[in-house]
Amino acid sequence: MSFTFDGRDISFAPGDSIAVALLRAGIHPTGGGCICLGGDCPHCLVRVDGVAYVRSCQTTAAAGMVVESQAGDPPLPESTVQAPVEVRTVFADLVIVGQGEAGRRAAADVSGEVLSFDAGRGEEVIGIYAGPMVIVRTPAGMVHARCQRVIVATGAAEEQPICPGSDLAGIFTQRAAEKLSSAGIDLGRTVQLTQHPQRFVGEGHVTGVILEDGSRLECDSVIVDLGLHPRDALARMGEGLEIETVGEAAMPGELPPPPLTGTVCPCSKVEVSDLDSVWDRGFQEMELVKRATLAGTGTCQGGVCLPHLRSYLAARQSQAPSAFTARPVTRQLTMSEAAAGFDLAPFRRTSLHQEHLRLGAIMDRFGGWWRPWRYPDVDAEYRAVRTAASLGDVGTLGKMLVAGPGAVELLERLYPCRVEDLKPGGVRYALLLDERGYVIDDGLICRLSDTRFFLTFTSGGASFAEMWVRDWAETFGLDVRILDRTMSLGAINVTGPRAKELMNRLGVSDLPGYLAHTQADVAGIPCRIIRLSFTGEVSFELHHPVDRSVELWRALEAAGSDIDLYPHGLDALFTLRLEKGHFIVGMDSEYDSTPRRLGLEWAARLDKADFVGKQALLRTNLIPLNKRLVGWEMDGPAPVEGSILIHGDAPVGQVTSSRFSPVLGKTVMLGWVRLEDDRFPEEVQVDGRVARHAAHPFYDPSGERARG
Amino acid sequence: MLLIPSTTLPASAPVVEGLAGWRVVADPASLDELSGTLPVPPPSAGRGVVLRFAPDDALVLGENEVVVTDPHAIVEPDTGWVSIQMTEEHALDLIATHALWPAPPERPVLVQGMLAGLSVKVYLDGNQSMIITAAPFGLELEERLGT
Amino acid sequence: MNEFVESKVRLRWPEELRSSYDVVIVGGGGHGLATAYYLATRHGITNVAVLERGYIGSGNSGRNTTVIRANYGVPEAVRFYQHSLELYQRLEDETGRWIMHKEKGLLWIAHTEMGLRAERARAALNQAYGSDTVFIGPEEIKAICPQIDLSGGGRYPVLGASYHPRGATARHDRVVWSLAEGAMRGGVEVHQRTRVIGLQVDADRILGVETDRGFIGAGTVLLALGGQVSTIAAMAGLRLPIRTHPLQAFVTNHYQQGLDAIVASTELLFYASQTARGEILIGAEIDRQPSYSYRSSYGFLSSCAGRALVLLPFLADLKVLRQWTGVCDMSPDYSPVMGPTDVQGLLVTTGWGTWGFKAIPAGGEAMAALIATGVVPSLIAPFGLDRFVNDRTLSDRGSAGTQ
């Protein structure tokens, strides 16, 4: 069995880690540095099958692996094929990290469901998070272990030598040497050190040691046994959680002698002289020293250098500094391992999604939904609405039933318009304000009976609106029942001068008048028919059970096949509604849009009893207006939405919506304009052309067509 | 060593089907009456299943008519949900691989939470099970559980 | 030695804490230190103490993802941040210190028609107010950042972007240190390990601060406290419109340079860049739940990595090295709050949320001018606390890169 290392075949014994196999072949994985085989140092990092920063001592060798040495920073991959990573969430009373002696003892002592992990078995715990939740990288994938309690029994790491020559090959910790010898690897003539030497000597490979007293020993390998330091990063990371640390991981750990010369942090190549340099210039806190030198910020996250840094600082301060913050992760995982188990935000599809695709629509996402942006014949979309009849999928609108003795009062206190005087069968357009008097949504109020209402909200605002209505109902303590119907009801807008005809053809003779609604069967499908208009033409919104949407859509299509019926998507709808001057919440309005700024004072009845936002409006209405959303007209094609309004030389506002209006033969726009010298400019430059303020609706100002 | 069961699914990919029922929003007491004392009666009780989404909110499956005592109750036909039916074993495996919560031990039981990033309700009766989500998420549910 | 060892800055710590100063600045983050720096270097005001509860830069100024840009969405903000961006461009020359300032260009990628609309509008507004931002299409995006998957994993197609060529990064700690050094050199005292525990106010006028090392009198007190500001301001009876939310980030291990631009997505809400040291640095939106906790969450790491991989799949095999958390002073309109308060002599610089690193030079310069002259500089006048009373909020959520 073999793998390749930098192209060379390396055979290995079953159970060998990559590091052991390399050492068996006489190769130091990184060329030099004291080998610990405990996952604590950066001296065995290699690339395995293209993945850099793999600890070869923690990775079992497998046949066919492509292992490469990693000298210096590896290159960024150009592309990567993401292999799926399995992930499993498991639950236990107790998780024990580390199955050395202390960990095994802890496991024997407890009852309940216990899970244990050990890096020696390839299970690397990368972090302990609130929960507690223990995240483990295993050969079979990621494990997310949720538990009541964690015992950290991660043992201790062996101290690494800090002195000149510590980057030579042939230096091993005591435990590493034991592992190698039990793997049958001969280290040749060895010197055993229990104290820091002055230096190691050799070219690439150690050939001797000069001891503290200046004496020199010749050797093939050095075994260092300098002391142990608690492997407590996980314990420190979990501070404040239900965590107990046992065994060597819990021991205080004696500080090594202060390092005098040599490399303190092999990951970031920080020398003792670097520490001296920053210390002398005022960097005299653990964190400042770390940040000024980058010591402790490499792969081993202080595994090698932390005890030495503490000792360095202790020698210069009255007390030993505490360790620096233990931040996750303690063992590295790849980005795709981290991402395993994460799901991207879902997109919603309306019940007519397949119909739109069948009709060749280009779909776009809007407010969390897939919606038809355009159908193949863009001109026909617009033309159908203005001259014949058209269908629009408005199933994404927020929809809600509110019922109960407190329903009227709830809506009166929630909406800035009157509700009480709305008759059953009546429809009213309404803004929704927050406590600051800012417009957060708009929609319709349809009264069904004395105590029952059907409300609509914008597509993007629906889920917030549901929360909003429920919160206020509870705050006011009113006796109401609330049911969100957004995802249970589909809605099709039938619009155009021949919309009535279409409805008649489908058997509805008793159509609601403008601003009214009724319940009736359309093509045999129960619909709430709401008569209002966003497009400017006669429009019927048909709200119906989602499982009947396709049937209804097809019936409408069939009934209109001889009158140039064509569906319209969002793009056309934006032009149609702009010709009518209707603003869209979030597109034309801003966070601080009061009804006054939008030119919708009429929609907030300040003479009625208190409603959400009223107090704010009473106050801010006294402050001079500084900006407002108004209509603009200009000749020629529409400038980019977002274009700047220029007055004289100065920018005074920004276009929010702009479309060329085929029916008007000019461009119509909505745009914010700021107060300039105490007045709102009426004529501005947009895109180098003149645009004039114009009252909206631009199209059919009297609304005859919509009332039709 | 912790064993990770395979997440490979049976040969037939899951398919969402529409659910038709009654949605009832009513005062909790009248919903208690409707559903008996159990939050979810087993189907063997000889009548429809009352899936209690909240104290004042339930989806009733398998009944032609629903009557509650609350005079202000909202009782509406509801076809806005879809479900995937599967064996309980399969459902439990999906929960272990796609959810952050453990399946509760009681049966029958209705659990609500996120599964594969979608908000779902899982009904487990000890034998069959069904994963329910709102219709607009149906295809995503199929896609996410099918791979 | 690695090439990143700080080799020039000299920090001179004061021997003792005096019982009063003309100006006390609470908080040794970027904004507090920049104010001290400009007070000393521009106004000759040096009887100043900066009080820091930990070490300098221990707050958000040493935890951020170091993006410097001016591509904001309201005119007042574009002007302010553009000025700050320009001050940053000169900061190395001015201080003689290497802050690793590097212009990289920033791509803000749109995946929907609505996203395109927003980025086009951003470009138009930025140009009008003096900041360079252009709208570009997918091919240009690919030319700037070849690693981007234009299909967005089949789910988030790359349709266009606003490109801000002056977008830059700088090493956060070095910014803090060079400003601290400059302030110290001018005579300002910076006291670490000095925690403010109370504010003394008499008849609406500030008298000084209570610290864990005793009372310190001051005629002017500036709160530059990052996520801690509302609790301390409350000690003077002020209720600030600030909520503290954690913000997290993570880095991968070190790789050779290769990701040249700063890449951000409006819809996936993450941004990525490569540090001078070679780490890929990735951040995203704030935690929804307000909190003062510095504990990082796996949920963040997982979701942020997952979202970044949608656009930058070439990162899949990179090893995650470290994640961390800061706590951000979020304002309701996503714009900063700078200026006087109802308590005479007590000033605030806050509302820096997730965006205040880029503002350090301009914020400090303006606050120093305010302290020195008593007049609010016009550049920051729109950002006063009074805007919430006067209905003049400056909403810019779409530019904050968070939700």
Ligand SMILES: Cc1cc2nc3c(=O)[nH]c(=O)nc-3n(C[C@H](O)[C@H](O)[C@H](O)COP(=O)(O)OP(=O)(O)OC[C@H]3O[C@@H](n4cnc5c(N)ncnc54)[C@H](O)[C@@H]3O)c2cc1C
């Ligand atoms: C993860 C993350 C990423 C970010 N990314 C960016 C980015 O890319 N670009 C950008 O422009 N901005 C970014 N930011 C925001 C930016 O970091 C902050 O807005 C900015 O650093 C704020 O500086 P400051 O001086 O106001 O606050 P801080 O740096 O937080 O300083 C406040 C100081 O006050 C001290 N303090 C607190 N309480 C007391 C007390 N009682 N007594 C004395 N001292 C006290 C703290 O210890 C701290 O040092 C990011 C923030 C985070 C957390």
